Amino acid sequence: MEFFRISRDIPFMRHALVLNIISFLTFAAAVFFIATRGLHLSIEFTGGTVMEVEYKQAADINKTREAVEALGFGEVQVQKFGTSRDVLIRLPVRGEMKQGEVSSRTFDALCSAEGGVVENKSYTTPQGEQVSRMACARAQDEPLKLSRTEFIGPAVGSELARDGALALLFTVIGIMLYLAVRFEWKFSVAGIIANLHDVIIILGFFAFFQWEFSLPVLAAILAVLGYSVNESVVIFDRIREVFRKYRKLSTLQVIDNAITSTISRTVITHGSTQIMVLSMLIFGGPTLHYFALALTIGILFGIYSSIFVAAGITMWLGVQREDLIKSTPAKTEDPNDPNSGAVV
Amino acid sequence: MNRYPVWKYAFILVALFIGVLYTLPNFFGEAPAVQISSAKVTVKVDFNMVDRVQNVLDEAAIRVDRITFDGASVRVRLDDTDTQIKAKDAIARALNPDAADPPYIVALNLLSRSPAWLASMRALPMYLGLDLRGGVHFLMQVDMRSAVKQQLDAYQSEVRGTLREKRIRFTGVSRDGDGLSVVISEAGSVQAARDLLAMRLTTFTWTDDKVPEGTRLTGRLSPKAMADIGNQALTQNIETLHKRVNELGVAEPVIQRQGADRVVVQLPGVQDTARAKDIIGRTATLQFRLVDQAGTGSETVPVRLSPGETVQRTVSLKREVIATGEQLEKASATLDQNQRPAVSVNLNDAAGRAMRNVTRENLGKPMAIVLYEKGKGEAVSVATIQGEFGNQFQITGTFTPQETADIALLTRAGALAAPMEIIEERTIGPSLGAENIAKGFNSVVYGFAAIALFMCAYYLLFGVFSTLALAFNLLLLVAVLSMLQATLTLPGIAAIALTLGMAIDANVLINERVREELRNGIPPQLAIHTGYERAWATIVDSNVTTLIAGVALLAFGSGPVRGFAVVHCLGILTSMFSAVVFSRALVNLWYGRQKKLKGVSIGQVWKPTSAPPRTDASGDLRA
Numbered sequence: 001m002e003f004f005r006i007s008r009d010i011p012f013m014r015h016a017l018v019l020n021i022i023s024f025l026t027f028a029a030a031v032f033f034i035a036t037r038g039l040h041l042s043i044e045f046t047g048g049t050v051m052e053v054e055y056k057q058a059a060d061i062n063k064t065r066e067a068v069e070a071l072g073f074g075e076v077q078v079q080k081f082g083t084s085r086d087v088l089i090r091l092p093v094r095g096e097m098k099q100g101e102v103s104s105r106t107f108d109a110l111c112s113a114e115g116g117v118v119e120n121k122s123y124t125t126p127q128g129e130q131v132s133r134m135a136c137a138r139a140q141d142e143p144l145k146l147s148r149t150e151f152i153g154p155a156v157g158s159e160l161a162r163d164g165a166l167a168l169l170f171t172v173i174g175i176m177l178y179l180a181v182r183f184e185w186k187f188s189v190a191g192i193i194a195n196l197h198d199v200i201i202i203l204g205f206f207a208f209f210q211w212e213f214s215l216p217v218l219a220a221i222l223a224v225l226g227y228s229v230n231e232s233v234v235i236f237d238r239i240r241e242v243f244r245k246y247r248k249l250s251t252l253q254v255i256d257n258a259i260t261s262t263i264s265r266t267v268i269t270h271g272s273t274q275i276m277v278l279s280m281l282i283f284g285g286p287t288l289h290y291f292a293l294a295l296t297i298g299i300l301f302g303i304y305s306s307i308f309v310a311a312g313i314t315m316w317l318g319v320q321r322e323d324l325i326k327s328t329p330a331k332t333e334d335p336n337d338p339n340s341g342a343v344v
Numbered sequence: 345m346n347r348y349p350v351w352k353y354a355f356i357l358v359a360l361f362i363g364v365l366y367t368l369p370n371f372f373g374e375a376p377a378v379q380i381s382s383a384k385v386t387v388k389v390d391f392n393m394v395d396r397v398q399n400v401l402d403e404a405a406i407r408v409d410r411i412t413f414d415g416a417s418v419r420v421r422l423d424d425t426d427t428q429i430k431a432k433d434a435i436a437r438a439l440n441p442d443a444a445d446p447p448y449i450v451a452l453n454l455l456s457r458s459p460a461w462l463a464s465m466r467a468l469p470m471y472l473g474l475d476l477r478g479g480v481h482f483l484m485q486v487d488m489r490s491a492v493k494q495q496l497d498a499y500q501s502e503v504r505g506t507l508r509e510k511r512i513r514f515t516g517v518s519r520d521g522d523g524l525s526v527v528i529s530e531a532g533s534v535q536a537a538r539d540l541l542a543m544r545l546t547t548f549t550w551t552d553d554k555v556p557e558g559t560r561l562t563g564r565l566s567p568k569a570m571a572d573i574g575n576q577a578l579t580q581n582i583e584t585l586h587k588r589v590n591e592l593g594v595a596e597p598v599i600q601r602q603g604a605d606r607v608v609v610q611l612p613g614v615q616d617t618a619r620a621k622d623i624i625g626r627t628a629t630l631q632f633r634l635v636d637q638a639g640t641g642s643e644t645v646p647v648r649l650s651p652g653e654t655v656q657r658t659v660s661l662k663r664e665v666i667a668t669g670e671q672l673e674k675a676s677a678t679l680d681q682n683q684r685p686a687v688s689v690n691l692n693d694a695a696g697r698a699m700r701n702v703t704r705e706n707l708g709k710p711m712a713i714v715l716y717e718k719g720k721g722e723a724v725s726v727a728t729i730q731g732e733f734g735n736q737f738q739i740t741g742t743f744t745p746q747e748t749a750d751i752a753l754l755t756r757a758g759a760l761a762a763p764m765e766i767i768e769e770r771t772i773g774p775s776l777g778a779e780n781i782a783k784g785f786n787s788v789v790y791g792f793a794a795i796a797l798f799m800c801a802y803y804l805l806f807g808v809f810s811t812l813a814l815a816f817n818l819l820l821l822v823a824v825l826s827m828l829q830a831t832l833t834l835p836g837i838a839a840i841a842l843t844l845g846m847a848i849d850a851n852v853l854i855n856e857r858v859r860e861e862l863r864n865g866i867p868p869q870l871a872i873h874t875g876y877e878r879a880w881a882t883i884v885d886s887n888v889t890t891l892i893a894g895v896a897l898l899a900f901g902s903g904p905v906r907g908f909a910v911v912h913c914l915g916i917l918t919s920m921f922s923a924v925v926f927s928r929a930l931v932n933l934w935y936g937r938q939k940k941l942k943g944v945s946i947g948q949v950w951k952p953t954s955a956p957p958r959t960d961a962s963g964d965l966r967a
Contacts (some may be wrong), residue, residue: 002859002950028346044903052776075492103771147776153767156483160902167900172891182885216835219897219908227846234853237882254711265856268802269849272795276845279791280838285783287475288838295842 004264016312030204040213047154082286114143135277194310211326220294228302355780366823375430377455381417473833478774479612491577491762529558630669645721669696677748696735784837805945812853813927835908843915849921
């Protein structure tokens with residue numbers, strides 16, 4: 001089987017200008033949405049309380065919302081999570097209230113809204129582990145269960161946000177340095193612009209759809225940054241090789257040739273990674289949903305940006321054979337330099 | 345050219361063997377178990393406990409699968425849940441005769457079902473994080489400023505005492521920021537005061553300046569001293585937390601320091617945050633009291649057993665409380681002037697005065713340090729008063745250095761060294777945990793299967809090799825994670841999946857390169873060789889960039905991101921080995937010996953009709 005039967009080089013760079021303009025517009029749109037709508041940050045960054053409640057029957061969101069709003073915690077969000085019986089409740093940080101009590105008070109309210117009473121329940125799991133938890137009891141029945149609560153203090157939140165930004169900065173600088181050492185500054189600039197373009201576009205998607213931006217999503221973005229840079233590396237590597245091999249080709253032709261000869265690998269690797277990510281998207285459940293989504297967008301845009309943006313920018317920056325193939329430079333010595341040794 | 349020397353094959357076989365060995369424990373599943381650990385700092389579980397538990401269970405005719413001792417707790421593995429509960433009841437009855445004040449925690453737990461020989465070589469299953477197991481997680485912030493403040497208050501009284509002792513006149517000792525200042529009114533005694541303070545309070549650096557009232561001496565704590573205060577406060581808080589968490593009867597609590605001023609508390613299996621918080625936030629009290637030698641005191645408390653002692657002694661206490669834990673400023677293990685282990689205690693001024701009065705009148709009589717927790721007292725130490733002393737004294741006796749350290753810690757651990765606040769809290773239900781495991785596992789399995797299917801169909805035999813290499817990568821990764829006893833979380837499983845998806849990149853690169861060489865008409869053996877050779881540089885490049893991102897996450901990430909980053913970085917490293925060395929070994933083994941190799945099974949190698957690769961700016965795509 002062979003998917004890519006390409007006999008001539010595909011003139012990718014002929015379309016570079018049009019595509020780069022499209023790229024720029026997408027980028028601008030992403031920036032626009034990030035600026036106007038902002039990211040829907042998870043409580044890991046903002047601080048606050050999240051509770052996941054599992055109802056016995058399909059949950060009545062409005063009833064739940066009313067019960068929570070009656071507590072007066074301010075702006076609360078209530079939404080379905082995964083199935084119709086799972087409900088996710090988000091509560092903001094409130095200065096005057098002890099955060100630790102928020103979740104138990106909310107659970108109390110939800111329980112009494114269902115006509116139950118909160119009590120402590122101790123039991124042994126089938127594996128023999130002893131477990132005790134708050135349970136809502138209503139005559140031999142348990143109308144709702146608390147599956148998960150999470151509380152993050154505002155100080156921790158801002159710290160996480162700062163650390164996230166630092167991680168991004170460190171990655172960008174690290175990759176630029178590596179590319180600059182390994183290739184040449186033009187590649188370094190092109191590679192990083194291409195990949196930051198991906199990052200901004202992923203963020204743009206998250207801003208536009210108001211998907212929840214959490215720590216795992218940030219991890220996914222950084223992972224995809226490292227991953228799609230390697231796409232650019234493969235192409236740059238090829239460009240260098242082609243420069244060496246075919247001395248007569250113009251820069252444009254070299255880039256086209258390099259991309260053409262790596263396109264099959266590009267599509268197959270990204271396809272394989274995408275298979276894995278799709279598997280996470282389908283089977284991973286709601287917790288991994290946005291993580292997988294960020295990766296999907298990152299991988300798709302990664303292919304596109306390595307070819308058109310990274311290679312395109314190297315072209316605009318005017319990369320030349322001389323940039324990559326260092327002919328042993330003739331010794332240039334300043335005759336006036338007092339430190340220069342005697343020439344024998 | 346495509347042959348590996350024997351040692352390379354041997355090396356790969358060894359790696360494979362170790363990989364299998366350490367991955368193995370993860371497949372055995374878990375068995376019900378009972379875990380016995382100490383409920384009090386004063387009670388130590390040692391190897392004798394194994395025999396004791398064995399006897400108890402023999403008497404109750406309960407069949408034991410295995411008993412192990414891991415340095416701090418004894419674990420009994422049992423066949424099923426019914427015997428587990430019976431065993432727990434039997435052990436609890438035998439070890440904790442007084443249910444209201446149990447010296448041991450007897451908790452239900454789960455233990456790996458893996459055979460003893462695996463456990464003996466430290467091949468243990470991966471440790472599951474709370475999101476996979478269920479439980480509570482607290483992140484607590486220790487208020488370091490107040491720890492330093494408390495210490496400075498203590499030093500403040502020391503400054504006063506020292507100057508008074510030498511009859512140096514001063515006005516006002518005050519705390520300012522991270523230091524102390526005192527104004528010396530007589531110009532003549534400034535130098536003497538300075539020397540004296542420098543000698544007594546060695547952790548301060550003293551400077552002086554002129555103020556209207558005289559000369560002001562300002563002492564600043566050195567950064568090291570500040571750090572020491574912080575460390576001591578944190579250690580003490582962790583110790584206190586341990587004691588409190590023990591009451592919850594959790595089998596494997598995690599109480600760890602995080603960073604300079606934070607403590608992580610993880611309680612697997614516990615779902616009731618309210619109760620957990622209640623217990624963690626409680627305080628214990630410490631009292632210094634005289635012993636009533638007639639035995640007619642207001643109350644009688646047990647004396648802590650020292651190692652080797654078996655008979656429980658009790659001591660009768662007089663009603664009057666000389667000093668309490670709140671007045672305690674410092675307690676540490678030291679050596680006395682005869683180089684014997686001793687506990688040095690510092691009290692604040694008020695307590696020092698009371699102590700002086702009491703000791704003056706009660707020379708030669710015993711005094712006890714009593715720790716009250718849950719309303720029950722226990723004498724940590726009973727010692728004879730040897731002389732009149734004030735706020736600073738030493739307790740000596742026939743102590744070992746370990747004992748003095750224990751007493752010092754106990755004396756301090758009564759209360760928290762500095763207030764703590766919960767800044768992060770997570771509760772995960774046990775069913776949600778099991779669900780997360782299933783979801784993560786399914787993602788990896790289906791993703792892997794789909795990739796394997798595609799690789800085998802597209803690259804035929806080379807695809808099979810690539811798939812085997814990928815499986816080998818998974819094996820190594822799980823083995824390394826098990827070896828490191830890293831905590832596996834849901835993001836960690838996601839990282840395994842993602843790493844596998846990315847690791848196949850190296851094999852695709854190699855296979856595409858080999859095909860390309862074949863397309864250019866290069867003979868098969870050479871094509872394999874150059875294919876691997878050329879792909880190597882690219883593989884290194886691409887892995888380095890991925891690793892940069894991974895390291896950044898590791899350095900700056902916390903919580904879930906860290907779990908992701910650890911797996912991601914390890915996965916990149918193992919993938920370099922498996923994708924290149926292992927797959928090459930398979931290829932070499934298969935093709936290497938064939939001298940006249942006609943073709944390789946790498947799928948169809950399509951050749952363009954126009955022979956030399958022509959580059960043309962106006963070329964077009966032809967299928």
